[in-house]
Amino acid sequence: MRIVGLTGGIASGKSTVSNLFKSNDIPVVDADVVAREALKKGSGGWKKVVEAFGEEILLDNGEVNRPRLGQIVFADPDKRQFLNRLLAPYISSGIFWEVVKLWSKGYKVIVLDVPLLFEAKIDKFTKPIIVVWVDPETQIQRLLARDNSSEEDGRNRVNAQMPLDVKRSKADIVIDNTGSLDDLNEQFQNVLVRVTGPLTWYEFWQSRQGVSIILASLTSGVVLCMKVFNNNSL
Numbered sequence: 001m002r003i004v005g006l007t008g009g010i011a012s013g014k015s016t017v018s019n020l021f022k023s024n025d026i027p028v029v030d031a032d033v034v035a036r037e038a039l040k041k042g043s044g045g046w047k048k049v050v051e052a053f054g055e056e057i058l059l060d061n062g063e064v065n066r067p068r069l070g071q072i073v074f075a076d077p078d079k080r081q082f083l084n085r086l087l088a089p090y091i092s093s094g095i096f097w098e099v100v101k102l103w104s105k106g107y108k109v110i111v112l113d114v115p116l117l118f119e120a121k122i123d124k125f126t127k128p129i130i131v132v133w134v135d136p137e138t139q140i141q142r143l144l145a146r147d148n149s150s151e152e153d154g155r156n157r158v159n160a161q162m163p164l165d166v167k168r169s170k171a172d173i174v175i176d177n178t179g180s181l182d183d184l185n186e187q188f189q190n191v192l193v194r195v196t197g198p199l200t201w202y203e204f205w206q207s208r209q210g211v212s213i214i215l216a217s218l219t220s221g222v223v224l225c226m227k228v229f230n231n232n233s234l
């Protein structure tokens, strides 16, 4: 199976690219969705976070007040690292099980959309790695327009991540999303061709089909050996 890494900066356009993959029938595991599940009221992550940050980060219905927690952690690197450490085991295991589900359905190519792919060292499980890049001004403009947040809050969020130029230097494929959606679409068509090309042998043996062939060969090998052994001992 080919596990493609998709990353970038906040508001650089990862979800927009994810949607293009989905509309081409390539499944996407979205780490932000997994992280949201990990913070749902009553979950293990929720208990840890409430214990650490106190009940003042909760809404009246007991769910985490995400904008409030965001303001706290994006303004303070120590608190953010602390939150990351608390949630990391839940997020990693959530992503792992999503991948297992897609593997068992027989998908040969899947995409992991993980904003912190490099920071969380998940990049070592993905190949190729796609970085969606934008120039810093476009990034902040799109972020503020989308989230309706203050400029200070937006800049805190951008600064909480590895600089996009560093991510770009670690990429196998760079999508420059500074232009229009049509420009993005055009680049995406080339990326799609690369990502859906024939699997390497290594990727093939990791797919459900590859593992089935290995298991079937092992089983018939064992049956054959037992037959030969039984015939010889008669």
Ligand SMILES: CC(C)(COP(=O)(O)OP(=O)(O)OC[C@H]1O[C@@H](n2cnc3c(N)ncnc32)[C@H](O)[C@@H]1O)[C@@H](O)C(=O)NCCC(=O)NCCS
Binding pocket: 009, 010, 011, 031, 032, 035, 039, 066, 067, 069, 070, 073, 080, 083, 084, 087, 091, 114, 115, 116, 117, 157, 160, 161
């Ligand atoms: C702090 C929280 C509650 C704020 O929630 P909010 O709904 O405002 O933002 P949302 O989750 O939609 O994230 C928006 C974007 O912020 C960026 N971001 C989120 N968490 C982090 C982080 N810990 N460090 C840097 N950037 C982050 C990502 O680019 C993400 O796409 C939330 O982001 C969170 O729980 N973060 C910690 C979990 C995490 O690491 N998530 C990223 C998945 S790899």
Ligand SMILES: Nc1ncnc2c1ncn2[C@@H]1O[C@H](COP(=O)(O)OP(=O)(O)OP(=O)(O)O)[C@@H](O)[C@H]1O
Binding pocket: 008, 009, 010, 011, 012, 013, 014, 015, 016, 017, 032, 115, 142, 143, 146, 177, 178, 179, 180, 181, 182, 184
């Ligand atoms: N090429 C583009 N032209 C204009 N607007 C765009 C373009 N690409 C994305 N956008 C817009 O920019 C905003 C950010 O894009 P998107 O939500 O895809 O980013 P993201 O990287 O997934 O963000 P996050 O890290 O917060 O999840 C959205 O409002 C989206 O509609």
